[in-house]
Amino acid sequence: xxxxxxxxxxxxxxxxxxxxFAEILTPEALRFVAGLNRAFAxxxxxxxxxxxxxxxxxxxxxxxxxxxxxxxxRDSSWTIAPIPSDLKDRRVEIxxxxxxxxxxxxxxxxxxxxxxxxxxxxxxxxxxxxxQGQINLRDAVxxxxxxxxxxxxxxxxxxxxxxxxxxxxxxxxxxxxxxxxGKAASGSLVDFGLYFFHNAKTLIANGSGPYFYLxxxxxxxxxRLWNDVFVWAQDQLGIPRGTIKATVLIExxxxxxxxxxxxxxxxxxxxxxxxxxxxxxxxxIKKFRRDPDVILPxxxxxxxTVPFMRxxxxxTIKTCHKRNAHAMGGMAAHIPVKHDPAANEEALKQVxxxxxxxxxxxxxxxxxxxxxxxxxxxxxxxxxxxxPNQVENKREDVHVTAAxxxxxxxxxxxxxxxxxxxxxxIRYIAAWLNGTGAVPIFNLMEDAATAEISRAQVWQWIRHxxxxxxxxxxxxxxxxxxxxxxxxxxxxxxxxxxxxxAGRFEQAARLFTELVLADEFVEFLTIPGxxxxx
Ligand SMILES: CC(=O)SCCNC(=O)CCNC(=O)[C@H](O)C(C)(C)COP(=O)(O)OP(=O)(O)OC[C@H]1O[C@@H](n2cnc3c(N)ncnc32)[C@H](O)[C@@H]1OP(=O)(O)O
Ligand SMILES: O=CC(=O)O
Ligand SMILES: [Mg+2]
Numbered sequence: 166x167x168x169x170x171x172x173x174x175x176x177x178x179x180x181x182x183x184x185x186f187a188e189i190l191t192p193e194a195l196r197f198v199a200g201l202n203r204a205f206a207x208x209x210x211x212x213x214x215x216x217x218x219x220x221x222x223x224x225x226x227x228x229x230x231x232x233x234x235x236x237x238x239r240d241s242s243w244t245i246a247p248i249p250s251d252l253k254d255r256r257v258e259i260x261x262x263x264x265x266x267x268x269x270x271x272x273x274x275x276x277x278x279x280x281x282x283x284x285x286x287x288x289x290x291x292x293x294x295x296x297q298g299q300i301n302l303r304d305a306v307x308x309x310x311x312x313x314x315x316x317x318x319x320x321x322x323x324x325x326x327x328x329x330x331x332x333x334x335x336x337x338x339x340x341x342x343x344x345x346x347g348k349a350a351s352g353s354l355v356d357f358g359l360y361f362f363h364n365a366k367t368l369i370a371n372g373s374g375p376y377f378y379l380x381x382x383x384x385x386x387x388x389r390l391w392n393d394v395f396v397w398a399q400d401q402l403g404i405p406r407g408t409i410k411a412t413v414l415i416e417x418x419x420x421x422x423x424x425x426x427x428x429x430x431x432x433x434x435x436x437x438x439x440x441x442x443x444x445x446x447x448x449x450i451k452k453f454r455r456d457p458d459v460i461l462p463x464x465x466x467x468x469x470t471v472p473f474m475r476x477x478x479x480x481t482i483k484t485c486h487k488r489n490a491h492a493m494g495g496m497a498a499h500i501p502v503k504h505d506p507a508a509n510e511e512a513l514k515q516v517x518x519x520x521x522x523x524x525x526x527x528x529x530x531x532x533x534x535x536x537x538x539x540x541x542x543x544x545x546x547x548x549x550x551x552x553p554n555q556v557e558n559k560r561e562d563v564h565v566t567a568a569x570x571x572x573x574x575x576x577x578x579x580x581x582x583x584x585x586x587x588x589x590x591i592r593y594i595a596a597w598l599n600g601t602g603a604v605p606i607f608n609l610m611e612d613a614a615t616a617e618i619s620r621a622q623v624w625q626w627i628r629h630x631x632x633x634x635x636x637x638x639x640x641x642x643x644x645x646x647x648x649x650x651x652x653x654x655x656x657x658x659x660x661x662x663x664x665x666x667a668g669r670f671e672q673a674a675r676l677f678t679e680l681v682l683a684d685e686f687v688e689f690l691t692i693p694g695x696x697x698x699x
Contacts, residue, residue, distance in 0.1 A: 175199060180292035180342035189299045189359060195343075197401065198358040202345040205394055209336055209351050212387050216688075219383070219419065224455040229422050230567045235385070239425045244489040245435040246407055251328045251373050252436050254553035255279050255491060255530035256546035257539055259327065262287040262602050264294030266312045269301045273310075273326040275536040276543065280327040284356045285334050285380045286444070286612040289602035290691070291699050292342045299359045305329060306364040306371075328373060330412065333357040335381035336390075337689055354394070361398050361409075369408065376436065377411045381444060383419045385426035392431050407433040412493060416441025416614070417448040421477050421570055424484040437491030437529070440478050442469060443498075443614035449473070450621040454686050460629045462576030464586060464618050469495075469519065476569040482527040483560040491554055494523035494531035498609040501537040512608060513541055520545040529554040534603075534610040577635045578626060586619035587645065587677070588652040593619075595673035597694060613691055620690055623681045642682055649674055672697070 172178070173195040182190055223229070231239065259275050261268040263282040272280040282305075284290070284298055304310035305322070306329065312320040333356030334340075339349040340356075357377065365375040379391055395409045413420075413427050415438050420427065428435055446467055453459035461467055469478060478494075485492035497519040499512040516533070520542045523531050529550075533542050589606050593616035596604045603612045626632030626640035633639050653674055657665045676694060680687050687693060 173199060175346045177344040177347075178342060179344060180296075185300055186296045189296055189303070189363065194359055194362045197362045197398075198343065198350065198355055199345050200401065201354045201358045201394065201398065202350050204397055205354060205390060206345070206348070206351055208390055208393075209353070212384070212390060213336060215386070216383055220452070223452050226456065228567070228571060229419055229452075231422050232426070235423070235426045238429045243429070243432070245428060245432045248436055248489075248491070249374055249410060252279075252376065252410060252491075255328075255437075255493065256550060256553075257542045258330070258493070258530060258532050259536065259539060260287060260332075260496065260532055260534060262289075262294070263298035263301055263331065264288055264291075264602075266297070266301050266310065267314065267320055269305055270310055270312055270320040270322060271536055273305060273329070274323045275327065276539045277327045277533065277536075278530070279330050281330045281332055281378050281532070283332045283602075284352075285332045285378075286614045287603035289597045289600050289698065290334060290338065290340075290352065290695065291600045293699075294600060294602070295340065295342075295356070298356075299363070302329070302331060302360055303363050306367050328376065329368075330376040330378055331356070331360050332378035332380055333360070336387060337381065338691065338695065341695065357394065358398070362402070365398075365402060365404055365408070369404065375409050377409065378439065379411050379413045380441070381416060382413055382427065383417045385423045385430050388413060388427040388430040392434060395431075395434050409434050410436040412437045412439050412491070414439045414441035414444070415477070415481055416444035418445065418452050418570070419448070421445075421480065422567070424481065425488070428484070428488050428490055432488075435488075435490055437493055438481050438485050439493035439532075440481050440495040440528075441614070442474065442478075442495040443612075443618060445474070445477065447614060447617040447621055450618065450625055451686060451688070454621075454625060454628075457630070459573050460578075460625060460631045461574060461622060462578055463582030464622060465582065466576040467574055467618075469522065471574040473570060473572045473574060476565045476572070478523075478528075479526060479560065479563045480565040480570070482558075483563040483565075485529075486527065486556050486559050489556050491529040491556065492527065494520070494528040496532040496534055496610070497538075498534070498611075498615060500535045500605055500608065500610050502608045508608065513538075516541050517545060521549070524549040527555055527558045527560050529556065578632065578640070579635050580638075583623065583626065583634065583640060583645075584648050584652065586622050587648050588655075590616050590619040590623070591649065591652065591670060591673045591677050592656065593673075594676055594690065594694065595669045597691075598669045598672060598676075598698060600699075613689075617690055620677060620680050621686075624683075624686060627681060645681060646678070649678065 258279040259277040260281040334352035338352035340352045341349045343350040482492040497516045502508040
């Protein structure tokens with residue numbers, strides 16, 4: 166990879182810089198991002214090392230619990246700083262990859278209250294997607310964003326648009342195309358830094374603000390790091406502290422034990438927590454991968470109503486409302502089904518049921534993956550949540566124990582479940598390697614989080630003595646490889662040889678095989694994936 170000339174002391178760009186990209190990668194913006202990295206990269210690295218130590222502890226059989234040293238935070242009475250008016254009613258939020266210009270416009274126009282523009286689960290972090298994502302966001306903030314489709318249809322913003330919230334990459338991901346003092350920058354700090362630098366002042370002038378979703382946190386110390394990043398960034402640009410507002414995804418099993426502490430660390434910048442259900446399931450498999458008592462059934466039966474997921478969602482609501490923060494629900498994976506009215510009605514029914522459970526439990530809003538689902542979710546929340554939110558519903562009746570958060574779900578492991586996991590993981594990885602981070606597969610939305618569940622289950626089922634199919638067959642490496650080859654053949658037959666060759670399925674299958682056969686569990690599929698991503 167060619168390394169570009171130094172525009173800014175100590176900063177090298179190892180990716181293409183078109184004239185449009187240069188408007189984002191200005192010397193001032195690069196100095197800002199370099200400053201962020203110099204100030205915080207060492208702490209980020211130390212926290213990532215902490216994750217490894219914590220895993221080693223879990224591998225010995227030590228169960229997570231609420232922290233004794235922060236009991237005073239959980240037990241004392243305090244609330245977060247006031248929430249800005251355009252984040253008070255978040256009943257329906259749509260999500261989508263920031264790098265897809267048409268989708269950004271469609272999402273902002275969708276009628277949802279907010280749009281989470283994603284640089285994480287739904288975005289394949291190619292250099293082009295990363296910087297095009299920043300261009301799209303800048304143009305959205307300036308309200309100049311336009312798109313003309315290959316068919317000639319023009320897209321532009323309506324008068325009334327959703328509030329923009331941006332999700333930068335998690336702490337584990339690097340940005341290899343930006344080297345700061347010779348080292349790859351933190352993906353989180355690049356995404357946050359470029360967006361904040363270019364847009365914070367315009368957002369504030371427009372009556373909104375720099376709002377973020379923070380993904381994949383594993384502890385309150387990681388939240389403290391984000392808070393310090395926010396303070397530093399606001400001070401640098403002369404923006405009052407507390408202007409940034411963040412919603413933290415509770416999407417790791419360890420974070421579920423530190424919700425109060427996470428809110429506390431970010432109390433001046435806090436908007437709420439969100440139940441990132443898909444990464445949460447992935448994290449549960451990953452963290453307890455060496456625990457002989459933990460094995461999950463087919464992905465399709467690990468729903469929000471199984472006891473450990475229900476406990477987590479109710480605890481999120483109670484914890485948020487105690488602190489006047491919003492408790493956002495999560496993403497139902499069903500999306501509208503084209504050309505099959507009965508299947509479409511069934512998908513909408515599933516989404517409706519999911520949203521109904523969320524609003525009745527006390528969630529203040531929810532996520533949808535597709536504009537066609539905005540009215541469905543909106544109807545449910547409008548019917549059951551007359552006020553802008555329900556933070557006054559304190560849910561003091563809810564009492565969730567550590568054992569309930571950890572309860573292992575029961576259910577069968579089937580050949581269909583194994584086959585679907587293998588098929589979905591390979592197709593998703595192939596799309597991701599080709600630059601698309603969210604795809605419809607079998608009428609479900611698949612992104613990095615859902616694909617992680619699929620490959621993690623296969624890894625676990627191969628190794629776990631109880632990784633046995635309903636029909637009595639043990640899940641083995643040989644069976645996995647046999648099904649992998651059968652599924653690859655099905656994909657080839659379905660899409661034709663040419664599309665198959667262009668689709669990187671063989672490369673995806675190789676990565677998938679490495680992931681599921683590796684003795685050591687690979688923390689995120691996107692880490693080895695990123696080594697071969699452009
Ligand atoms: C676990 C988690 O992290 S969840 C959050 C992260 N995941 C996501 O954000 C996924 C978001 N959803 C998507 O990316 C898409 O809906 C997909 C990939 C699942 C399906 O996309 P498509 O196959 O393009 O859907 P479809 O063909 O039905 O799209 C119809 C129209 O809706 C638009 N659309 C679909 N999804 C979205 C969306 N999320 N935001 C905005 N517009 C959208 C399309 O751009 C298209 O617009 P057009 O009619 O103007 O051409
Ligand atoms: O980010 C959301 C999730 O479910 O994972
Ligand atoms: Mg996630």
